[in-house]
Amino acid sequence: MSSNQEPKVSRRTLLSGGLAGGFVLAFHWPLRAAPVKQTEQFRDQPDFAPNAFIRIDSTGKTTLVMPQVEMGQGVYTSIAMILAEEMDASFDKIALEHAPPNDKLYANPIFGIQATGNSNSIRAFWDKLREAGAAARAMLIEAAAQKWQVDPASCSAADGKVTHAASNRTLGFGELAHAAGKLPAPDKPKLKDPKDFSWIGKPIRRFDTPNKTNGKVIYGIDAMVPNMKFASLKVCPVFGGKVKQVDDRAAKTLLGVRQVIVLEDLVAVVGDHMWAAKKGLDGLVVTWDEGPNATISSADIWNDLRAASKKDGVVAKSVGDVNKGLAQGERYDADYELPLLGHATMEPQNCTVHLTADGCEIWTGTQVVTRAQEAAAKAAGVPVDRVIVHNHYIGGGFGRRLEVDMVDSAVRIARHVDGPVKVVWTREEDIQHDVYRPVYRNTISASLSNGRIVSWKYRVTGSSIMARWFPPGFQNGIDIDAVDSAIDMPYDIPNRVVEYVRAEPPAVPTGFWRGVGPNNNVFATECFIDELARNAGVDPIAFRLGMLDGTPRLKAALQLVAEKSGWGKPLPARAGRGVSVQPSFGSFIATVVEAEVDGQGEVHLRRATSAVDTGIAVNPDTIIAQLQGGLIFGLTAALWGEITIDRGRVTQSNFNDYRMLRIDEVPPIDVHVIKSDERPGGIGETGVAAGPPALRNAIYAATGVALRRLPIDRAAIAAKKA
């Protein structure tokens, strides 16, 4: 139904200019007027479909179905590389498809549902994709061996062909597809020895980027359906409030305005285009029933959080005797606080809906395609199998599109519209009705003896996102995300306790935000470690290196970043370098940020350097890009990010008052990828956790001021002497 289908892409080369070939991206929009069941594995009948990820037709066209979504992190390219590597596919013949909603076939093995998040696409799918590719390869070889009546072990595969070298015979995958399709899939196909990888580990060019340079890529917000109308919405500005009364007389006189829709919690205007809808919204006179949250402010949220943080928490990790340890040596205590944050994806929230007598069809970009399908079904009042979801490239996820509220509201609006309607949020709605990164408070006590930490008591207080979003992740009072990178902090400390106190902020909905739990715990841990190093009179990197024997991969990353960042070299007055290390998401990363603080307390970024051991780097250029971008995402939040609440509503509204780092504020960023044979780690969120503590520690080095809260308080560091 989509009238602006994306043309095929054909460009695949190594960045270094070696291998050439066509890597085709094909979209299979169902060309049907009425919704049909979207549960069958494949619509066409391929000759060879050994599993849910691969199908090969008689021409050799090899279609790979992407179980994870592409939101910029490069995962479509990495997934295709893994499948193609084990298959020995020809990259010229590969086409990619977004997976349809189907948890049975495409669930993320870690979550058990079709979800893309937690930087785990490659970690979760590594074995499954390799086995899928290897099974296909084994079956194609078996088909050729049977045809030639030779031992399969005497055959080999490469570049989409099977060869029997002894008799100099070769058949293409397309020629073998039909016969291979009649064979049983092997239970335990033999995987390649990583030393034989020909694609994995090389910087392969992304297949999704050519159409992102010429306007042809289609995001959810670009979906165009024949005869569609355009709508925008306004939700009660106070969380949980309702519509009391609407005067739509003026709005309805505007050119292009077709319809005003009033629901319990929101108003929407439907028009011939977004401008009509937006002007119509501005023309409405709405009286709200603001409800019980209308008195909540940021002060209430912080007071509640601070009170909760004084309680004992649930013990998530205990080693040695922390209280005995605290009684030895010199004791230090500190609290660290992190603010509410919005996601501000560049693509505002949107969803296009077409309700018919038969069911519901939606067009959007989501990180949780089966949840989007379920949300649409519920809001439309139809069975799940009557909902077709067209998933799209995503213009920034960052966790925002792990939620389905934009689907729910769009379908509820569409129930009042005759024909298809695209619902697009204004940026103001996007900022003011986000699902926010929660406030956190971390209370830490430690003792130092002979320059080493002997005891470490760490309490994290904050919202449990898992309890709402993924209940198996919240058990016995412990949210596994909230304590991530705290219970597994990397330092050798003999006495250690980690506690968790669940505290939900009043009024404000909370959700995952790129970097998730590690953002909070890496920040608090690394800030406090720097303060302890200073109290011990030891260089921050030397202090850390002395406690990392148990985590050698992190120790090696730290040694490398010390060398690459110029650690210890002279700097101007009020400039400093700060370091952070982290074991988060299965990757080992050390980062140095260099910054200067001017007399007014403004912070100027000078340089950032990271060393990363992420195990096998499937596509090394993507690793570098994710670190560069993640650091900027995290530094943006450290320098500017805070959502504040006044009278139950969000104070900020757009990029003028919810500030983003811009190009003129961004320093050179160097990323050094350490070669490793370990299993791949996660990467998409790592830089976000790395940037803020390294920056804060740079400011600490430059000014001597130990900031304990983000965003950076300029007044606290203005005109202070280092």
Place this chain on the structure above:
Amino acid sequence: MPFTIKVNGTPHQVEVDGDTPLLWVLRDILGMTGTKFGCGIAQCGACTVHVDGNPVRSCLLPVASIGDHPVTTIEGIGATKTGAKVQKAWLDLEVIQCGYCQSGQIMSATALLAKNPHPDSADIDAAMAGNICRCGTYVRIREAIKRAAGET
């Protein structure tokens, strides 16, 4: 009220209020979705197009103000020599992540290079500071503009 605007060399007649921003005429009426909506208040640059070769934020540009000045969008920029070089440099250095802001980034970069074929870092920062990228591709944008300039 009817307006005729020339986009990528082709005239289009549209019937809208004169205050309708060019962005929504392009996207919702002409179906040219390459130009993106990001903020609606000229703060993010996602909607950048060229009018007479100058970069403008189409989210605040009323259609009535365009007259017969030619409009170029991301769909048409590859037909210009400088635009094609910028697109190639963007791919050679693998600038793009999610890509949503990149139409605007490429339009701003092309406008810069068309006026100033050899910009220094300060010129690049000044010309590109109006374009936000949430994925944080700025480091590579800077390199790609220099790469494109080197190939001029």
